[in-house]
Structures are given as C-alpha cells and as structure tokens.
Amino acid sequence: MKSSRWIYFVMFLAIGIPIIFKIGLPPARMPKAEKFFEIINSIPQATGVAFLAFDYGPGTNAENRPQSEVILEHLLRRRIPVVIFSLTPISEPFLQAVPDAVMKRLNVETGEVWEYGKDVVNVGYRPGGGLFIQTLAKSDNIPEFLGKDIKGQVLASLPLMKRVRTIKDISFLGEFTGLVGVFQNYVQYFQADGYLPIFGHGCTSITIPEAYIYLDSGQLQGLLEGLAGAAWYSELLRQNFSKRAADQALISNTALGVGQLTLLGLIALGNILAFIRRRRVVQ
Amino acid sequence: MKEGLIKLATFLAGLYFVVEFLIPGSWSEAWGIDALNEPISNGFVAIGSMAFGLGLINLIRIHGKTILFLNHRWFYSLALLLGLFSMITFASMDWIANLRLTKASDKILLLSTFSEKIISDVDAKTEGVLDPKSRTNFLIEGWQKEKKSFSPEVMNVLKENPSFQKIEELSGKLINSDYNPDLLKEISPLFAEVSTLYRAVASKNYESSGIKFGYNLLNNGIFVPLGAAMFSLLGFYIAGAAYRAFHVRSFEAFLMMAAAVLVICGQTTFTLSIFTGFSDIRAWLLQVPNSAAFRAITIGAGVAGLVLAFRMWFSVESGVFGRKK
Numbered sequence: 001m002k003s004s005r006w007i008y009f010v011m012f013l014a015i016g017i018p019i020i021f022k023i024g025l026p027p028a029r030m031p032k033a034e035k036f037f038e039i040i041n042s043i044p045q046a047t048g049v050a051f052l053a054f055d056y057g058p059g060t061n062a063e064n065r066p067q068s069e070v071i072l073e074h075l076l077r078r079r080i081p082v083v084i085f086s087l088t089p090i091s092e093p094f095l096q097a098v099p100d101a102v103m104k105r106l107n108v109e110t111g112e113v114w115e116y117g118k119d120v121v122n123v124g125y126r127p128g129g130g131l132f133i134q135t136l137a138k139s140d141n142i143p144e145f146l147g148k149d150i151k152g153q154v155l156a157s158l159p160l161m162k163r164v165r166t167i168k169d170i171s172f173l174g175e176f177t178g179l180v181g182v183f184q185n186y187v188q189y190f191q192a193d194g195y196l197p198i199f200g201h202g203c204t205s206i207t208i209p210e211a212y213i214y215l216d217s218g219q220l221q222g223l224l225e226g227l228a229g230a231a232w233y234s235e236l237l238r239q240n241f242s243k244r245a246a247d248q249a250l251i252s253n254t255a256l257g258v259g260q261l262t263l264l265g266l267i268a269l270g271n272i273l274a275f276i277r278r279r280r281v282v283q
Numbered sequence: 284m285k286e287g288l289i290k291l292a293t294f295l296a297g298l299y300f301v302v303e304f305l306i307p308g309s310w311s312e313a314w315g316i317d318a319l320n321e322p323i324s325n326g327f328v329a330i331g332s333m334a335f336g337l338g339l340i341n342l343i344r345i346h347g348k349t350i351l352f353l354n355h356r357w358f359y360s361l362a363l364l365l366g367l368f369s370m371i372t373f374a375s376m377d378w379i380a381n382l383r384l385t386k387a388s389d390k391i392l393l394l395s396t397f398s399e400k401i402i403s404d405v406d407a408k409t410e411g412v413l414d415p416k417s418r419t420n421f422l423i424e425g426w427q428k429e430k431k432s433f434s435p436e437v438m439n440v441l442k443e444n445p446s447f448q449k450i451e452e453l454s455g456k457l458i459n460s461d462y463n464p465d466l467l468k469e470i471s472p473l474f475a476e477v478s479t480l481y482r483a484v485a486s487k488n489y490e491s492s493g494i495k496f497g498y499n500l501l502n503n504g505i506f507v508p509l510g511a512a513m514f515s516l517l518g519f520y521i522a523g524a525a526y527r528a529f530h531v532r533s534f535e536a537f538l539m540m541a542a543a544v545l546v547i548c549g550q551t552t553f554t555l556s557i558f559t560g561f562s563d564i565r566a567w568l569l570q571v572p573n574s575a576a577f578r579a580i581t582i583g584a585g586v587a588g589l590v591l592a593f594r595m596w597f598s599v600e601s602g603v604f605g606r607k608k
Contacts, residue, residue: 004523011522028555029562058510090510093502117479128328135324138317145321151486152385157392193308209573213581216574228550257551263522264544270526 024250027231036222048171057090060178066230067202178204395474
C-alpha cells in the first residue's frame, strides 16, 4: 500500500478511536478560557444583554460550535438574555439548532425553562458585513433597525428586545468564526460614542495568532483558542455546576490531541527517514 | 462619457464614506450625514442582493447549456442545478410557511391591542370612531373569523387551554352585554397569551410537515455534513504533506518546527502531564514573537489595502472601464 494511504489510515485511527469509543480525557488548562469565564461571570444579570454572532459554517463547525455552545450555556445559566445573529449565510443551520440544543440540555439538567423571546432571540443572517455592524452600532433604536426575527415576529414586541435600545445596552458581544476578515469588522465598528461592550471571541486554531494581537492590545477581552479552549471552558462549567454532564467538546478535544501528536510523530518519522536516505546517498 | 460617469459615481460613493468616517460625530449629526447612514447601508445591501441574482442567472446559463447540449460531464451540471433548485424551493416554502404562521399569530395579538384601544378611545373621548359596542362586536367577529382559520390539530390543543376557554366565555358575555370595559380589560391579555400559544403549537405542528422535513434533509442532512466532510479531508492531506515535505534542512526550518511542536505540546493533556511548563512556553510564543510578526503583517496589509483603496477610489486601478484604447 502506498505510504500516503498508510498515513491516512493511521490518522483515521488516531482521530476515530476516541470519537467512536467516546474517550474524553481531562483537557489542558487554558488560562485565556478561564479569563473568559470570569468575564461572563462579571456581566450584570439585571441589566445585561449579550449579542452572539455565529459566523461559522459547516467547515469550522467542529471547533466553533462547541465554543458557541459553552458560552451560550453559561449566559443562559446566569439568566442573561441573548440575541443571536450572523453575518454569513452559511451559519443559518446553527442559529436555531445551537440554542435549541442548549436550552433542551439545560432543561433536562435543571428542570428550569428557558423561553424564546425572553431568554433567546434569533435575528438570523444579516447581509452587509462591516456596513451592517457600523449601522447597528450607531442605531438609536436597535429593535427597529433589526426589524423582525427569524420567525417574522416584530422584535420590538419581544420581552428581551425591550431591554435593548442602543449599543450602550449591550453588555457583551461574543463572536465565533473561522473565516478570515470577519472578526476585524467587530473590532473596528462595534462601538459608538466611546462605548465598547465586553468582547469575547471564539476562533479556530489557525486564526489564534491573529486573535492574540487584539487580546494583547485590549481590544479583545476574552478568547477561546480553538477546540482546546472550548473543552477547558466546558470543564470549568462542570466544576461550577455539579449536575452538568460531560459534553462532546471533551471527546473531540481528546481526538484532536491524539491527532496532533500523531501528526508530530509522522513528521518526526519523515525527517528520520529522509536523514537516513541522505546518508545512504552520501555513502 | 460612460467611463466618466462611472468614475464620478465611484468618487462620490467613496467620498461619502471618507467624510462620514473622519468628521466628528457632532458635525455628522449637524450636517445630516448621520441620518443617511442607514438608507445608504440598505442600498448597498440591495446592490449586493443583485449580485446573488446575477450569480444565479450565470450558473443557470452555463450549466443549462451543458445539460441541453449534453456536453462533457453534463451529469455534474445536472446535479448542481437539481441541488440548487431543490434548496431554493424548500427554503422558499419554509420561509413562506413561517411568514403565514407569524401573520396568523400577529392577527390574534392585534385583537389584544384592539381591545385596549377601545377602552382608551372611550376614556379619551376620541372623535371619529364608531361607538364602543360596535367595535366590541367587530372584536368578537374578528376572533371568530380567526378561529375558523385554525387547523384541526391546532384547534384541538388550544381548546384545552384555560386562556382560550376564558376568551370563549368572555366573548359570549361581551356579545350579549353593553360596552363593558372590565371585560375588555380581562380579555386583552388573554388574546396575547393565546397568540403566543398558537405560535408555539402551530410551530410544533409545522416541524412534522413535509416542507420542514425536506428543508431539514437538504440543510442539516446534506449541506452541513458535506461541508464538514470537505473541510475534514484537509486534515488528511496536511498529514500526508507534512510527512513528505516538512523536512528540517535549515536552521530556520528547525526554529519553525520547534515552535510548532512547543505550541502543540502546550495545549495537549498528554504532553502537559509530562511537563507543565509547555503551557507557559506556548503562551510566550504566541504573545511575544507571534504577536510581533502578526502586527507587522497586519500593518503591512493595512497600508497596502489603503493604497489599493485610494487607487480604486480615484479610479486609477486599471480595469474594464479604465482600459486605454
């Protein structure tokens, strides 16, 4: 069998075994995720409203979906109402599926009820990219600007939206994406009259280096670094809410860790074999 | 002439954004520029929507021709257009169904608003409106008309609800009595409750409909897994390429490899259990050398983007309209 097929087979085993046998090992400690956790804990419950942007599609779903789930879960546990939207049309399947899954899981665990319209509102995909963000930030009446939700209900009539008028009523903005060029729109434009909501970002592993510069400059306050960040956040939720069961993030993170180490092993093997070949040629 | 007009439009459009972004907020409000922001943004969204239409027409034209003349690999074009039209069909039908549902729910909510309006108009002695008894009759007729539009499945559920039953009871009393503000005050919030309940029941009913099944099949059953699968293949290609090509032949290559290994070790449980310091090394690598390099790249890209933007604003960039004859 060709070497590439062996490599694919080894990678398949490395990633597949933890997923198939549901092996979820304790995740690595991620200080940035811990800081993000404290930030969400500090949002005032009485007046806080969070806006979450799910700007990811099926391609980065494996990393961004666990991130959006843990943050949404934490906000809902604290009874901070959440408005969900997206700047990309490919995110549409997740805008309702994620809050539905989280609310159902919380209901099974706690017996409490979270309602659409009161705790969560899905505003859907909004075209315009940076222009939309700019206009939203400058709007004097955000419910009127946004118009209707994904179900066609007038936003101004929903209890949650009565708490939001301008950007100054938005305590927290969370953005989850693996796409290039989307995150910067929020950094640049999601502010008005000197007011900046707390900004948390969930990125894929590839875009971590890009996010760090904004974290360092203080433009970003919280960061979930890929799946590892989501896994550690999930672990923090388990430590703080004892009845919470382990979720898929731990299993996926284990698979990812094994896959990465396998990749390192393959690279080392390739280098050793290349070195041996070179020596033979020289001899 | 056409070229000049395009260059002028480009310049004016760019000028608006430059002025709007750079001038102080108070000047922007005083000159009325702030008020233009929303309509102009909506205009750009409309232009962007036209691009969707253009793309759609182009796709149909190219692939339609391939299918019609049975050109090379026409079946792939057929698969593309079938997928395209089926998704458009189910998504449109889903959207229309949701709109109908919302419209029906809003009509019930309107009854709540109307009952409050009857009371407020009487209290304020508003002129030019019908007498409150006639308006109350219209309210009850409206409710009866809405009830007829409910599907049997929805009706069966609503009939068991106490708020619905109370509305029926109060409707009977309102029809048979003179203007009664107390009854109207009592019925108003009940209409709002039933509106929310109707939406919940009808939505749940709709979830088991054929349209929703088709939409979910295409979206969640095909689009999402296929997208994830396409992206997942990259992992395997990278593994194969890494084995073949990531050979350390120079000091720089060694530095890059060492950095990659240390970063991976800093976020994997297995390696952290061997040496916990990997986490701090990873943090240092990302915060110091990586951030420095990325800042340089971002500033460079930003300056290049600014230069390109100026060239496009002043139509210096050669393109179809700037081509010299």
